[in-house]
Amino acid sequence: MNVLTRRLVSGAAAAVFCLGPAASPASAAAPPRPDPAAIAGVVRANLGPxxxxxxxxxxxxxxxxxxxxxxxxxxxxxxxxxxxxxxxxxxxxxxxxxxxxxxxxxxxxxxxxxxxxxxxxxxxxxxxxxxxxxxxxxxxxxxxxxxxxxxxxxxxxxxxxxxxxxxxxxxxxxxxxxxxxxxxxxxxxxxxxxxxxxxxxxxxxxxxxxxxxxxxxxxxxxxxxxxxxxxxxxxxxxxxxxxxxxxxxxxxxxxxxxxxxxxxxxxxxxxxxxxxxxxxxxxxxxxxxxxxxxxxxxxxxxxxxxxxxxxxxxxxxxxxxxxxxxxxxxxxxxxxxxxxxxxxxxxxxxxxxxxxxxxxxxxxxxxxxAGAPLPLAFVADLTALAAALSVAAAGAVRARRARLWARRRAGAARWRTALRLVPYLVPLPGFVFLPRLLELVTGGRDVTFVLLSHIWLTLLATAGLTAATGLLVLAARTRALLRQGRAGHRGSPPGRAQPEARVS
CATH class of the missing domain: 3.40.710.10 (DD-peptidase/beta-lactamase superfamily)
Known part of the structure; x- marks a missing residue:
C-alpha cells in the first residue's frame, strides 16, 4: 500500500471514528509515548534481504x-x-x-x-x-x-x-x-x-x-x-x-x-x-x-x-x-x-x-x-526482471523464425513489410532518451544514466535489453528478406517459365 493510499485509509478511519459517540475524558487522554521496543519492532519488520x-x-x-x-x-x-x-x-x-x-x-x-x-x-x-x-x-x-x-x-x-x-x-x-x-x-x-x-x-x-x-x-x-x-x-x-x-x-x-x-x-x-x-x-x-x-x-x-x-x-x-x-x-x-x-x-x-x-x-x-507492507522495491525489481526476460525470450523466438516470416511476406508490398519492422526499432530511441522521458515524470528534475544506474539498475537493464532485442529481431528479419530477394533474383530469366515440380 503506497503512502497516499495509507493516508486516505487512515483519514477514512478517522472520519468514521468521529461519527461515533463522544470520547470520554479517559479516551481523550494523550497516547502513551512510543517505547524503544515498539520502535524497534516497526523498523525490524522492514529490514531484510x-x-x-x-x-x-x-x-x-x-x-x-x-x-x-x-x-x-x-x-x-x-x-x-x-x-x-x-x-x-x-x-x-x-x-x-x-x-x-x-x-x-x-x-x-x-x-x-x-x-x-x-x-x-x-x-x-x-x-x-x-x-x-x-x-x-x-x-x-x-x-x-x-x-x-x-x-x-x-x-x-x-x-x-x-x-x-x-x-x-x-x-x-x-x-x-x-x-x-x-x-x-x-x-x-x-x-x-x-x-x-x-x-x-x-x-x-x-x-x-x-x-x-x-x-x-x-x-x-x-x-x-x-x-x-x-x-x-x-x-x-x-x-x-x-x-x-x-x-x-x-x-x-x-x-x-x-x-x-x-x-x-x-x-x-x-x-x-x-x-x-x-x-x-x-x-x-x-x-x-x-x-x-x-x-x-x-x-x-x-x-x-x-x-x-x-x-x-x-x-x-x-x-x-x-x-x-x-x-x-x-x-x-x-x-x-x-x-x-x-x-x-x-x-x-x-x-x-x-x-x-x-x-x-x-x-x-x-x-x-499498518505493519510492514509488501517490499515494493523488491516487487518492482522482480517485475522489471520478469519483463526483461519475457521480452528477450519472445525476441529470440522471432529472430529464429525470421526466414519463415520473410517467406510469408514475399508477396506483400514493401512499404507494408517496412511498417511491420518499425516497432522493433522504437525501443532504441526509448532507451537512448530514457532520462529525458523520466524527466516528464519528475517535473523536469535532471535525470542521468548514472543516476538511473543507482536508483533502478534493473529498469535500466530492462530498457537496454528491450532495445537490443528489438535490434536483433530487426536485423534477423532484414537479413532474411535480403536473402529471399537474392534467391528470387537468381531464379529463371524473365519470360522463361519455371519447370513444373514433379511430385514423387
Missing amino acids: ARLPGVAVALVKDGRVLHTGGYGHDARGEPVTSRTPMRIASLSKSFTALAVMQLVEAGRLGLDDPVVRHLPEFAPADPRAGRITVRHLLDHSSGMSDTTYPEATLPQPDSLRQAVADLRHARLAAAPGMRHDYHNPNYWVAARLVEVVSGVPFAGQLDRRVFTPLRMTSTVTVGNWRDPVPGLVDGHNRFLGLTWPRTEPDRFVAGSAGVVTTADDLARWLALHTRDATSAVLSRRGLRELRRPSAPDGRYALGWDNPDTYGGPRQITHPGSSFTSTATMVLLPDTGYGIALMSNSRMPLEADVEAVMEDLIALTRGSSG
Whole structure:
C-alpha cells in the first residue's frame, strides 16, 4: 500500500471514528509515548534481504530526545548504531537555511535583499537574475531550474566559488518569485552567500555556529559525496532482486546535500525545532520563519516542506536521497514530536522508507500502524526482471523464425513489410532518451544514466535489453528478406517459365 493510499485509509478511519459517540475524558487522554521496543519492532519488520539493509532512527518530543537507535547492517556488514555516520542529502538544506537566517538576525543581510547586493559574483545569463532575493533561493522560487541548467549532467564544480561562477551560463526558467522549481544550485548560492557575508568558509561557519552549539559533535558537511568522512561507508542499491553495496559517484553537494551525521546528532537537531523556544543558535521567531511556507506552491518554506497529508496529522518535513542512501525527517507540530529516519540504501521506489516513517508517526498517535507492507522495491525489481526476460525470450523466438516470416511476406508490398519492422526499432530511441522521458515524470528534475544506474539498475537493464532485442529481431528479419530477394533474383530469366515440380 503506497503512502497516499495509507493516508486516505487512515483519514477514512478517522472520519468514521468521529461519527461515533463522544470520547470520554479517559479516551481523550494523550497516547502513551512510543517505547524503544515498539520502535524497534516497526523498523525490524522492514529490514531484510528483500527490504532495507540498515536504518537509524531518532525520536524527540517537545525538545527532549526520547529514543535513538540503529538497526541492520552497513555495506561492510557492521551493525548500524545511533552513532553510525550517514548521509542525509537534501535534509542538509535546512541547515543551510538556518545559517542564512543567523546572518539575517545578526543584521548582516535581509531575506528579501537581492542576492547580488551581497554577492556580486552571482551573475546568471539572464537580466531577471538581478531580482532574485535571498528568500527566492531558500524556497526554490528564484526561477533557476534543472530544465535550463541541468546541474547533474554538467561537469561538477570543486568549490562554492566555482559553482556560483559556473552559473554565468544559466538562464532562468521563470521570473523570480513566480514558480517553485526545486533546484540544488539555489543552495549552492545560499551557501556561498553565507561564507562571503560571514567571512568564514561555509563548512567552518556551520561547525562553529550550528554543530558545536547544538553539541552535534559527529556531524560534518562536505563539498562532494566522494569526500572522505571518518566512519562513513557508502550505501546500497538494488539489482535483480538483490541489494548490493555501491559507491557514491562524483557529485557536488556543498550547501545542498553535504551534511553527514548520526541519529544521536540528528536528534539534537530535531530537539531544536520541537522545543519552540529561542535557542543558542536562533530565535523562536527565526525558527518559525524557516518553517513558514513562502514559495508560490504554498508549501515549501526555507529548507522545509509543508506537504498535504491527506487528512493525516499536519507535518513539516523534508526528504533527501544520495545515490546510495535515503533520509527523511518529520516535525508534528500538533503533538510536538520530531522523527528522523536514515537508510543506507537507495531503492527503485522510496515507498519502503516512507512506510517505516508512516508507522513511526502512527506510534506517536497510539496506533501500531499498518505493519510492514509488501517490499515494493523488491516487487518492482522482480517485475522489471520478469519483463526483461519475457521480452528477450519472445525476441529470440522471432529472430529464429525470421526466414519463415520473410517467406510469408514475399508477396506483400514493401512499404507494408517496412511498417511491420518499425516497432522493433522504437525501443532504441526509448532507451537512448530514457532520462529525458523520466524527466516528464519528475517535473523536469535532471535525470542521468548514472543516476538511473543507482536508483533502478534493473529498469535500466530492462530498457537496454528491450532495445537490443528489438535490434536483433530487426536485423534477423532484414537479413532474411535480403536473402529471399537474392534467391528470387537468381531464379529463371524473365519470360522463361519455371519447370513444373514433379511430385514423387
